[in-house]
Amino acid sequence: MNKENTSSRLPVMSGKRAHTNSTDGEQQQPAQKKMRKIDTEPPQRFRPAASVVPPRRPVAVKAPVRALRPTGAATVAVAPARGDQRKPVAAVPKAAAGLGLSRRPGWDLKGKVSDMEAKVHNYQSKMKSVNLENDHLKDSITKAQKHKAEIEDENKGLKKRLRDCEEELEKLANVKDDLAQTSTERDGLKKDLSKLSEEHKVLEGLRDHLESELRKIQTQLAIQTSTLRQCQDSLKESQELVRNLEETVARQREELHLGEMERRKLHNTIQELKGNIRVFCRVRPLLTGNQSDILHIQLPAHDNKALTLAKTEESHTGRTADTQKSYNFSFDRVFGPRDSQREVFEEISLLVQSALDGYNVCCFAYGQTGSGKTFTMEGGDLEDLWGVIPRAVQQIFKSAKALQEQGWQYTFTASFVEIYNETLRDLLYTGKPNKRPEHEIRKVSNNEITVTNLTYQKVNNEDEVQNLIMLANQNRSTARTGMNDHSSRSHSVFQLDIEGQNSDRDTKCKSVLCLVDLAGSERVQKSQSQGERFKEMTAINSSLTNLGIVIAALANKENFIPYRNSKLTYLLQNCLGGNSKTLMFVNIAPEEESFSESLNSLRFASKVNDCVIGTASANRK
Numbered sequence: 001m002n003k004e005n006t007s008s009r010l011p012v013m014s015g016k017r018a019h020t021n022s023t024d025g026e027q028q029q030p031a032q033k034k035m036r037k038i039d040t041e042p043p044q045r046f047r048p049a050a051s052v053v054p055p056r057r058p059v060a061v062k063a064p065v066r067a068l069r070p071t072g073a074a075t076v077a078v079a080p081a082r083g084d085q086r087k088p089v090a091a092v093p094k095a096a097a098g099l100g101l102s103r104r105p106g107w108d109l110k111g112k113v114s115d116m117e118a119k120v121h122n123y124q125s126k127m128k129s130v131n132l133e134n135d136h137l138k139d140s141i142t143k144a145q146k147h148k149a150e151i152e153d154e155n156k157g158l159k160k161r162l163r164d165c166e167e168e169l170e171k172l173a174n175v176k177d178d179l180a181q182t183s184t185e186r187d188g189l190k191k192d193l194s195k196l197s198e199e200h201k202v203l204e205g206l207r208d209h210l211e212s213e214l215r216k217i218q219t220q221l222a223i224q225t226s227t228l229r230q231c232q233d234s235l236k237e238s239q240e241l242v243r244n245l246e247e248t249v250a251r252q253r254e255e256l257h258l259g260e261m262e263r264r265k266l267h268n269t270i271q272e273l274k275g276n277i278r279v280f281c282r283v284r285p286l287l288t289g290n291q292s293d294i295l296h297i298q299l300p301a302h303d304n305k306a307l308t309l310a311k312t313e314e315s316h317t318g319r320t321a322d323t324q325k326s327y328n329f330s331f332d333r334v335f336g337p338r339d340s341q342r343e344v345f346e347e348i349s350l351l352v353q354s355a356l357d358g359y360n361v362c363c364f365a366y367g368q369t370g371s372g373k374t375f376t377m378e379g380g381d382l383e384d385l386w387g388v389i390p391r392a393v394q395q396i397f398k399s400a401k402a403l404q405e406q407g408w409q410y411t412f413t414a415s416f417v418e419i420y421n422e423t424l425r426d427l428l429y430t431g432k433p434n435k436r437p438e439h440e441i442r443k444v445s446n447n448e449i450t451v452t453n454l455t456y457q458k459v460n461n462e463d464e465v466q467n468l469i470m471l472a473n474q475n476r477s478t479a480r481t482g483m484n485d486h487s488s489r490s491h492s493v494f495q496l497d498i499e500g501q502n503s504d505r506d507t508k509c510k511s512v513l514c515l516v517d518l519a520g521s522e523r524v525q526k527s528q529s530q531g532e533r534f535k536e537m538t539a540i541n542s543s544l545t546n547l548g549i550v551i552a553a554l555a556n557k558e559n560f561i562p563y564r565n566s567k568l569t570y571l572l573q574n575c576l577g578g579n580s581k582t583l584m585f586v587n588i589a590p591e592e593e594s595f596s597e598s599l600n601s602l603r604f605a606s607k608v609n610d611c612v613i614g615t616a617s618a619n620r621k
């Protein structure tokens with residue numbers, strides 16, 4: 001610039017030279033010429049004005065103006081960039097302008113005008129150039145704005161993509177969790193799979209095994225099917241056979257029934273031949289000591305019906321030898337101390353059977369106190385020790401069941417009564433002790449004997465009967481405590497009423513099984529017994545004596561039988577009469593001191609044994 005200033009006093013814009021070849025160069029020419037005249041330096045020494053023209057190509061947005069800034073002596077200010085607060089630069093430096101003007105002499109007005117014109121012209125061309133430049137800049141700005149808009153759009157797009165990517169990333173984070181879970185599940189599933197594969201292998205093995213089993217079964221099935229066919233054929237044959245057999249069975253049933261009726265008839269005949277009243281003697285074992293010590297009772301080994309009671313009587317004077325006195329007895333059967341309960345019962349089981357056939361049966365035990373009456377009739381708790389009553393009941397129910405096949409249906413009613421001092425006492429009573437009713441023996445219309453207010457209990461099996469026997473024993477033991485053991489001095493009578501019906505044959509039968517444990521038969525000297533005891537003994541003796549009388553009257557076929565003389569004979573009336581079978585046990589105590597009582601008992605039993613009571617007939621309808 002300084003160089004320029006030194007060579008020319010006029011400030012010349014570098015752009016001016018650049019446009020010297022422009023269209024308006026014609027108009028500028030004179031001025032240039034004038035200037036050349038003034039300027040001594042050649043125009044080439046000016047820096048080309050083109051260097052200040054902004055390039056046409058788009059420039060960077062951030063520095064559009066900076067590119068247009070004059071690098072040399074440009075005097076034209078350009079528009080500041082957006083945000084550039086710098087003031088526009090003065091077109092002509094004052095010093096230069098003043099320097100040019102001041103150099104012309106005051107009188108050179110023409111020259112001054114010419115300078116002024118040149119200056120105006122210069123400004124005009126500068127204006128043009130600036131406008132042009134401005135247009136370029138506007139164009140650049142527009143382009144830059146357009147570019148900016150594009151970039152903004154692009155930016156928006158990128159932001160949107162960024163958001164999408166972020167969302168995608170979030171989703172991927174979830175997916176990661178899912179993936180982790182899935183991989184855990186996959187691991188679990190892998191394990192399951194391996195387990196299942198193992199199971200599968202096992203199952204395959206099993207299946208193979210089952211298939212082979214199935215094949216075997218199918219083979220067997222085929223065999224069995226053919227067997228079944230054979231069976232069906234033989235079944236048909238068997239059915240035919242069964243039909244024939246059924247006919248045979250029906251025929252044989254009829255024959256069986258006839259046979260049963262025949263058996264009953266023959267059985268009765270045998271009983272008659274044996275005598276309707278029979279006497280069995282039973283010797284109790286010694287309760288202490290050796291059985292061979294029983295010397296006064298002799299039981300012949302070869303004869304089970306005889307018994308000898310022997311006693312050595314000392315000589316009163318002492319001069320003669322002691323005499324041996326023997327008493328021989330004969331009964332239907334004699335049981336020794338070693339004979340068991342079972343052996344005893346076997347002998348009377350046929351008699352018990354008669355009760356089911358419709359015959360009244362009475363069995364009683366006679367003997368002094370402690371001779372074994374209760375043991376014979378009731379026995380002990382163990383089955384081996386069972387006496388006549390439990391065994392008879394067992395047999396009755398067993399036979400009744402067997403007879404069901406032949407159409408027989410039975411009902412059983414039990415009662416248990418005690419006669420003490422000619423008073424009846426219900427042994428099956430379960431009410432209050434102080435409310436015990438009184439009992440009377442009554443004969444009802446069809447000659448049946450019944451006791452008022454007595455418990456008649458229906459029983460269906462032997463257990464029920466056993467329970468009743470236990471109840472009776474309880475009742476007896478209560479009485480025993482309160483009445484100084486009166487059980488030895490009372491009669492106990494167990495009765496089982498039996499009713500049978502054969503609906504096939506329209507037949508009915510009715511009977512009574514009567515099992516009696518009599519009071520002790522010992523005689524007590526009148527002088528030795530007093531008060532209650534005397535009354536008791538009188539009652540016992542009276543009833544036992546009366547029993548003997550009734551049996552004798554029956555044996556003698558007397559018109560009048562004094563049943564009513566005692567409660568015992570009245571109660572047993574139907575069991576003792578012509579229509580019954582009676583068995584008497586005479587029980588003997590083996591102790592020597594019981595000799596006289598034993599002798600009395602045996603004598604009484606012999607009298608009974610001699611009796612022949614009329615023919616029994618079954619109670620049939």
Ligand SMILES: Nc1ncnc2c1ncn2[C@@H]1O[C@H](COP(=O)(O)OP(=O)(O)OP(=O)(O)O)[C@@H](O)[C@H]1O
Pocket residue numbers: 283284285287337367368369370371372373374375376487488489519520587
């Ligand atoms: N055959 C026997 N075998 C074993 N023990 C017996 C036999 N007979 C009786 N006894 C026993 O003898 C005792 C007296 O018998 P039991 O009570 O039967 O006589 P009892 O005549 O009924 O007397 P009571 O008149 O006082 O009732 C009892 O302990 C009984 O167990």
